[in-house]
Structures are given as structure tokens and as C-alpha cells.
Amino acid sequence: MQRPERIRIKNESGQQQSLPEGERYFQDLGGEGKILFLGLGPNPAIAAQLFPQAKNLYYLECPQHSAQLPEGYTIPSRFKQINTNDTTNLSEFRVILYTPGKRLFPSFWEPLLAKLTVNRTGIMRKSRTKTVWIPGDDNSLLVPELCRAFETEGFSYRVIEPDAMRKGLLSLLHSELPELVLSVNFNGLDNAGETYFMLREAGVKMAVWMVDNPFHILSGIKSTYWQEVPIMVTDHWFIPVLEKHGAKKVGHLPLATDPHIFNARIEPYPALEERTVFVGRSSFPAKENFFSGCIFNEEDELAALKSIKNGTKPDFEWWTKRDSIENFWPGLEVRSTGYKTEQSGLLWRILSLQNAGKQLTVFGDEGWKKYLPAADLRPPVDYFTTLPNIYTGAEINLNMTSPLLPCGLTQRNFDVWAAGGFLLSDYTPGLSIFPEDILAHCTFKNPKNLPDQIEFIKSNPQLRKELSKIWQKHIMEEHTYKNRICKLLNFIT
Incomplete structure (x- = not known):
């Protein structure tokens, strides 16, 4: 006996799904009064059989769902439809939910179910x-x-x-x-x-x-x-x-700093006063799992290296144009472009650190040994305790922003200055939130520029101290998490 073909429709994300059939897919949500079905499933006759004695039954259906039902889909005459714009009186019904419906069109059903649930409680x-x-x-x-x-x-x-x-x-x-x-x-x-x-x-x-x-x-x-x-x-x-x-x-x-951590009384980390320091991972945890199935081939690597050589950081915007990606959602396709961006970021960090000179110290994971075998590599440190001491004690702190955020900043852009340290950061348009006049000598646009910039900073210790004080004052006045919370509260008002 051939199995009947199931009705298939596109869900709200545009993916084809079958409509499961059977009594077990109807859930009684309780209530008293007339019977109201939220969705009837592929065979409304099954829904009708659940209440054989009821003279009249009522139903509400998602319009996106209804528009895709095939010819021949019939609804027993006992059912009367409720207007989707008139859902204020749901509490007057005993409600039966076709459960697959809320997985197919959650943006339609979840607000109705929330209204029903909250109205039945004393929460309000x-x-x-x-x-x-x-x-x-x-x-x-x-x-x-x-x-x-x-x-x-x-x-x-x-x-x-x-x-x-x-x-x-x-x-x-x-x-x-x-x-x-x-x-x-x-x-x-x-x-x-x-x-x-x-x-x-x-x-x-x-x-x-x-x-x-x-x-x-x-x-x-x-x-x-x-x-x-x-x-x-x-x-x-x-x-x-x-x-x-x-x-x-x-x-x-944007991100900000927490004065409780980075503007407290901080003792400089020992033996870093003549060192250029980078604190960071070679990759984020569970990276391979997140980017499972994504590819960064030799051609991609050569394209990224050529871009860096020509003075352009291959960030997420750069890769979306190269991959001709326009729709970033729904689906996982965006992760393929993201993986190429992430790998480009690793190349950017490696080249930057390789150009940072012999007085380089890196606090990070074991992955750096592969890329920086001659560097002074040290284990990861605690963000809340040791990190402020490192920022204060280092002669220069390096920052490389993730290209996954084309105009983004990192915690270092705020925390290093708050701790009284000096930061040399790669340039991103996100730095426009800071006064232009204090960005001089504090940014680099290409890893090959780093040796000259590091040498300049080391040769001008008084300028480094003055810039550090100016930056610290500005960060503490304008870029703490208290500042951000004020902006957030205004945003949601």
C-alpha cells in the first residue's frame, strides 16, 4: 500500500517542511468555553474528530500557512474561522494547539501563545x-x-x-x-x-x-x-x-571599560617596561565546530595576503564583496564567508606580531608556538586580576581587531588606556568615536609599518606618557560601562 503524500509548505525561513498528521500533534492548552483550534493541520477532519459532540468549532490559522495549502484541502462545515486581527478574547475559549504550527511560523503563533499564557496568570x-x-x-x-x-x-x-x-x-x-x-x-x-x-x-x-x-x-x-x-x-x-x-x-x-577592574590601584607586571606586549588567543574556543564544513583554501589565502600587502585589511565587508554574498540570513551560508574572514584575521595578527620586533612578549594559548617560535610566549592570564597589571607594566600594548567586525573595536581599545598603559592599535573606522587628535602615533594601518612606529614610540618616552594620561582621562569620562548603560536606557525608552 502506497503511503499518502504529505502536504509540504515553506516555513517562515523559506524552508520546505512536511505537515505531520495525527491526534498526537494537538495539545490541549486548557481554558473553558467554546473550542478554538490554533491551526488545523493537514487533515482538519482529525481535529473535528477530537470533539465529536460539539456543534460548532472555531479555528485560527496563520495566513502564510493558509496561502500555501493545496487545492482539495477542505475544512468541515462545523468549523468557523476567527479573524487573525481579533485575538483579544482568547481567554473565552478552550484552546487546542496544532503543535507543529508554532515551529513552522513561530513569529505568528508565539505572540498569540504569549498573550494567552500571560492573561491567564496574575503577572500583570x-x-x-x-x-x-x-x-x-x-x-x-x-x-x-x-x-x-x-x-x-x-x-x-x-x-x-x-x-x-x-x-x-x-x-x-x-x-x-x-x-x-x-x-x-x-x-x-x-x-x-x-x-x-x-x-x-x-x-x-x-x-x-x-x-x-x-x-x-x-x-x-x-x-x-x-x-x-x-x-x-x-x-x-x-x-x-x-x-x-x-x-x-x-x-x-561600542564596548567600554570597567573602572572597577582597570582604573583601580594597579601594580605593574614585572619586567615588561621595555617590552611590546600582546595578550590574546590564536583562535576562539570551539572555532572548528562553529565553522564545521567551511573552507579557506590556498586561493583564499593568497588573495588575503595580496590584499594585506596592498594596504587593505581583508575584513568581513571585503569578503562579502569577494564572495558576492547579499543575503546574510536565514541559513548558515554566512559562516563560510565568516570563516574566510576569521582566517584572514589570523594572518593579520601573525604578520603584525612578526613585525613587532625582538622585544615581543605574547600572553596566549599554545597555538602561537606554531606561528611565533622565536617569541617570548607565556600562558594565558586572568582578565580580572593579572591583565590590568600587564597593561600598566608594558612599554607598548599591541591590539589587532577582529576583521569579523569591519568597524569594530576590542576591549583593549578601552582597558589599556584606563589602566594607564599605552596602546598601539591597528586602524579601523570604529576609532572615529575618539578625538582624531589623540589617535596620532597610536594606530597602524599595515603590519609592515609596525617596526618604524614601535621605534618612534620607544624613542619618545615622554610623548608616550603624555598620550597615556590624555587617553586615560578621556576613556574614564566618556567610555565606561556606566556611559554605555545611560545610552542603552535612552535607546529603549
Whole structure:
């Protein structure tokens, strides 16, 4: 007996999927009153059989779903359709959900389900507190710095374990109704948007700060819900690109420094006063897994090296043009271009360090031994304790920004100056947030320029000290995480 062909439709990400059939795909969400189906599945007769005694049944369907149903798809006469614009009275129904529907079109169903869930609770009757929730733990990226900055602005804060945010949000909201949730890189949010829409329905302000390449982060999200989320990026290059891909509210929020760590009483790290120092990894953790299946071949490497030789850093923008990539989302294709960019960044760092002279010290992972066999290589150091001492003690600190952020900056662009050190950074347009007159002697545009610039700085110790003081004052006045929180709060108001 030939198996009947299943109905296939494109989900909201444009991918073909089959519609599963059977009673087990209908979930009773409770409630009292008339029966309302949220989606009828590929065979509405099965839905009707669930309530054989009911004279009238009601249903609501996603318009994108309905528009793709084949000829011959019939709905029993007992069903009456509810207008998709009239969902204010969902609490009057006993609701039955066709569960595959919310995976196919989460941006349509999740807001409705959030409305239904929140309206059935007492959450909205709770008093809102001046509290910020930050998904992560005490060791998560930027969490300690953000907590301290919010505290200076009169907020209490709560660090929420990401899985608890995704799986136990209702319970969390019952215990406390915060004013704001701030996620770094969509941490704590699910891929379908359930968490975001629940928070929005509860009246909680929400923002995501993307501090890495936004499309690497978004490549794992299949729902269009991210377009609704207020987003801030550390690299302003991505603002028009995100807007082109549907983002409705995007702002620029660069990294900053935490005075608690880098402007405290710091003892210089010993024996670095005549050294040029770089602190950083040769690659980020789980790199091979993230870029699984991506290729950087000999032709790509030669193209990147030629670009560097000609004075152009092969960054993400450069590679998107070379790869003729226009649509960065949905899908994982953007990671292929990202991998080429990441490998170009490694070449850029290697060439820079190879041109940094004999007085070079590198604090980093074992991977550097392969590329810098003659350098003074030392183990990684703790960001919160030893790193400030290194920045203060080194004669020159080197910075190479990731080409994955064409106009981005790194923590070094802020932390080194805050600690009273001196930074020599590769140039990116992101440096335009600083006064142009203090950038002189502090940037390089090509690794081959480094020997002369390092020699100039070493030969002018008084200028180095004066620039360090000017930079430290400017960073502490304009570029702390407290400054960033003020800008963030204005952005989401």
C-alpha cells in the first residue's frame, strides 16, 4: 500500500517542511468555553474528530500557512474561522494547539501563545521593580561589568541562568516583574521567540547587545522574531545591513571599560617596561565546530595576503564583496564567508606580531608556538586580576581587531588606556568615536609599518606618557560601562 503524500509548505525561513498528521500533534492548552483550534493541520477532519459532540468549532490559522495549502484541502462545515486581527478574547475559549504550527511560523503563533499564557496568570497585577535581568552567570561575557554599571544607575540586578530563562520564565516572572532584560548575543532567548514574546506581553522592556558578528549569532535562529527585538551592535557597519534584513530597531553601542577592574590601584607586571606586549588567543574556543564544513583554501589565502600587502585589511565587508554574498540570513551560508574572514584575521595578527620586533612578549594559548617560535610566549592570564597589571607594566600594548567586525573595536581599545598603559592599535573606522587628535602615533594601518612606529614610540618616552594620561582621562569620562548603560536606557525608552 502506497503511503499518502504529505502536504509540504515553506516555513517562515523559506524552508520546505512536511505537515505531520495525527491526534498526537494537538495539545490541549486548557481554558473553558467554546473550542478554538490554533491551526488545523493537514487533515482538519482529525481535529473535528477530537470533539465529536460539539456543534460548532472555531479555528485560527496563520495566513502564510493558509496561502500555501493545496487545492482539495477542505475544512468541515462545523468549523468557523476567527479573524487573525481579533485575538483579544482568547481567554473565552478552550484552546487546542496544532503543535507543529508554532515551529513552522513561530513569529505568528508565539505572540498569540504569549498573550494567552500571560492573561491567564496574575503577572500583570504585580508591581514592577527597578531591576534588570541579565541572562548568564558570573563568568559570562560582560555580565560582571554590566551588573556594576546598572547598579550605579540605581538598578538592582539579577543574573539568570540561560536555561532557567528559557524553560522557567513564568515562574521567574511570578517572583519578580523586572523593568528590563538585557541579553548579550541573544543569550537566554530561545530560537523561536517564545521567551521574547512572553517578556513583551508581560510589559518587560527587552534589548539584545550583540558584541560579536551579528550574523554569526543570527545564523542559529530560524524565526523572524529577532527582527522585532531592539538590538544594539558594537560595530555600526552592521546597522544598515541588519535593517535591510528586517530589523526594526538597531543602535550603536561600542564596548567600554570597567573602572572597577582597570582604573583601580594597579601594580605593574614585572619586567615588561621595555617590552611590546600582546595578550590574546590564536583562535576562539570551539572555532572548528562553529565553522564545521567551511573552507579557506590556498586561493583564499593568497588573495588575503595580496590584499594585506596592498594596504587593505581583508575584513568581513571585503569578503562579502569577494564572495558576492547579499543575503546574510536565514541559513548558515554566512559562516563560510565568516570563516574566510576569521582566517584572514589570523594572518593579520601573525604578520603584525612578526613585525613587532625582538622585544615581543605574547600572553596566549599554545597555538602561537606554531606561528611565533622565536617569541617570548607565556600562558594565558586572568582578565580580572593579572591583565590590568600587564597593561600598566608594558612599554607598548599591541591590539589587532577582529576583521569579523569591519568597524569594530576590542576591549583593549578601552582597558589599556584606563589602566594607564599605552596602546598601539591597528586602524579601523570604529576609532572615529575618539578625538582624531589623540589617535596620532597610536594606530597602524599595515603590519609592515609596525617596526618604524614601535621605534618612534620607544624613542619618545615622554610623548608616550603624555598620550597615556590624555587617553586615560578621556576613556574614564566618556567610555565606561556606566556611559554605555545611560545610552542603552535612552535607546529603549
